[in-house]
Structures are given as C-alpha cells and as structure tokens.
Amino acid sequence: MATATDAKKAVIAAAIRVIPDFPKKGIMFQDVSTLLLDPAAFQASIDLFVEQYRPKDIQVIAGFEARGFIFGPPVALALGVPFVMLRKPGKLPGETVGEEYITEYSTDKIEIHTGAIKPGQRVLLIDDLVATGGTLLAGANLVRKVGGVVVEAAAVIELPDLKGRQKLGDLPLFTLIDVEGE
Numbered sequence: 001m002a003t004a005t006d007a008k009k010a011v012i013a014a015a016i017r018v019i020p021d022f023p024k025k026g027i028m029f030q031d032v033s034t035l036l037l038d039p040a041a042f043q044a045s046i047d048l049f050v051e052q053y054r055p056k057d058i059q060v061i062a063g064f065e066a067r068g069f070i071f072g073p074p075v076a077l078a079l080g081v082p083f084v085m086l087r088k089p090g091k092l093p094g095e096t097v098g099e100e101y102i103t104e105y106s107t108d109k110i111e112i113h114t115g116a117i118k119p120g121q122r123v124l125l126i127d128d129l130v131a132t133g134g135t136l137l138a139g140a141n142l143v144r145k146v147g148g149v150v151v152e153a154a155a156v157i158e159l160p161d162l163k164g165r166q167k168l169g170d171l172p173l174f175t176l177i178d179v180e181g182e
Contacts, residue, residue, distance in 0.1 A: 005048065005051075008044035008045075008047060008048055009044075009048070009176055009177060011038075011040055011041045011044050012035060012041050012044050012045050012048075012156065012176055012177055013177050014041070015034055015035040015037070015038040015041035015042075016030055016031065016032060016034060016035050016156075016157065016177070017031040017033070017034040018030060018031070019031050028179075030128075030129055030157050030159075030179055032067055032070070032128045032129070032156055032157070035156070036070065045071065045156055045176060046071070046074045046075060046078065048176055049071065049075045049126070049154060049174075049176075050075055050078045050079065052154070052174050053075065053079060053124055053152075053154075054078075054079060056122075056124075056151055056152070057122055057151075058079055058081055058122055058123070058124045058151060059081055059082075059121045059122045059123070060081055060082050060083075060084055060117055060121050060122070060123045060124070060148065061073075061075055061076040061079070061081060061082070061083050061084070061123070061124045061126055062083075062084040062085075062086050062112070062117070062123050062124070062125050062126070062139060062143060062148075063083060063084070063085065063086065063125075063126045063127065064086045064110065064125070064126070064127040064135055064136075064139060065085065065086060065087045065088055065091070065110070067127060067128035067129070068086065068125075068126050068127040068128065069085065070128065071126055071127075071128065071156060072126040075124075075126065082116075084112060084113075084116045084117055084123075085112075085113075086110045086111070086112055086125075086139050086142065087110065087111055087112075088108065088109065088110065088111070089109050089111055091111070092111055092112075092113055094113055094114070095113070095114040096111040096112060096113055096114060097111065097112055097114055097142065097145060097146055098110065098111040098112075098142070099111075099138045099139075099141050099142040099145065100138070101134045101135060101137065101138030102132075102134045108135075108138075109138075110135070110138055110139060110142060111142075112142055112143075112146065114146075116146075117143060117146050117147070117148040118147070118148075119146075119147030119148070120147065120148075120149060121147075121148050121149065122148075122149050122151045123143050123148040123149060123150050123151060124151055124152055124153075124154060125139045125140060125143070125150060125152070125153040125154065126153075126154045126155070127139075127153075127154075127155045128155060128156050128157065129155055129156065129157040129158070129159070130153070130155040130157070130158050130159070130164040130165070130173065130175065131159045131162045131164055132162050132163070132164050132167065133162075133163070133164030133165065133166070133167030133168050134164075134167065136153045136155070136164070136168060136171075136173070137167055137168055137171075139153070140153065140168070140171055150171060151172075152171070152172040152173070152174055153168060153171055153172070153173045153174070154173070154174045154175070155173070155174075155175050155176075156175070156176050156177060157175065157176070157177045157178075157179055158173070158175035158177070158178050158179070159178075159179055159180075160178050160180065161180060
C-alpha cells in the first residue's frame with residue numbers, strides 16, 4: 001500500500017523533465033524547472049523537506065546557486081530559520097569566504113558572506129541534485145570553515161550511479177527521488 005510520502009514522491013518524479021545530451025552528449029539532464037510549473041509537485045517537495053527537518057533543530061539553511069535557491073528559502077521559512085546563499089565567485093557584495101571543488105563538468109568555487117553562519121550553528125545544505133557530490137562536499141567544507149555544524153545535506157534528486165553519496169563520507173544525505181543512470 002502506497003503511503004502519503006510515496007504519493008508525494010510520485011508527483012515530484014512525474015513533474016521532472018529529462019533532457020538528453022544536455023549540457024553535453026551522454027548526460028540525461030534532470031530539469032527541475034518543470035517541477036516548478038506544477039504547484040502540487042513543488043509543494044510536495046517542500047512538504048517532504050519540512051517533514052524531514054522539523055525535528056532536527058536546524059538553525060540555518062544554506063542553498064547552492066542556482067537551484068538550491070528555489071528549494072531552500074521555502075523550507076527555511078517553514079522552519080523559521082535564516083537562509084544563506086552559497087554563490088559563485090564575484091556574486092556576493094562584501095567580504096566572503098570561498099571553497100573550490102570539482103563537478104561532473106568542471107572545476108568551480110562557491111562563496112559565502114563572512115558572518116552569515118555563526119560558529120556552532122546547525123546547518124542544512126540544500127540543492128536540487130546530487131551527482132558526484134563535489135558541490136555538496138564543498139558546501140560542507142565551507143560551512144565547517146566558518147564554524148558551522150553541518151547536520152545533513154538534502155537534494156530533490158540523487159543520481160546514485162555517480163556515487164556522490166560516497167564522496168560525502170559520514171555526512172547524512174536525504175533525497176526525494178533517485179534516478180538511475182547518468
């Protein structure tokens with residue numbers, strides 16, 4: 001018998017468009033923009049994140065540019081905690097701290113405003129997708145660098161074949177949908 005959670009996950013999965021060979025040949029791009037066109041699917045994703053994190057004493061949600069900015073703020077509002085942006089270099093005014101990382105496509109860097117996360121604050125990292133785990137690992141390293149405590153990482157979609165979960169080591173990862181293949 002399907003649970004309410006299973007029903008929400010089915011609605012989410014059905015709303016995600018797959019685009020072959022984007023951004024390069026052989027990649028099956030999981031496009032969450034179509035999930036945003038379906039209010040029931042978008043609400044289901046936010047509901048499942050809130051249900052997961054309400055009991056975990058999260059004090060800050062840190063979301064990755066750009067799609068982590070879609071899912072992080074509504075979850076932060078529902079939990080009554082601040083949302084912190086993890087951005088590409090040069091996008092944040094003022095003093096920043098950064099962390100370089102390798103993605104499935106390139107080398108990149110993320111930055112955070114100095115002082116956005118206070119030492120000891122319990123932080124949830126959120127993004128749309130985890131593939132190789134490089135982005136989430138960089139975010140965890142960056143949060144730790146500024147003194148935060150990374151409680152967990154979360155994403156709408158996981159591509160388990162790319163083994164990103166293993167790269168995260170002992171950092172717990174919560175995802176809504178698993179998609180086999182690359």
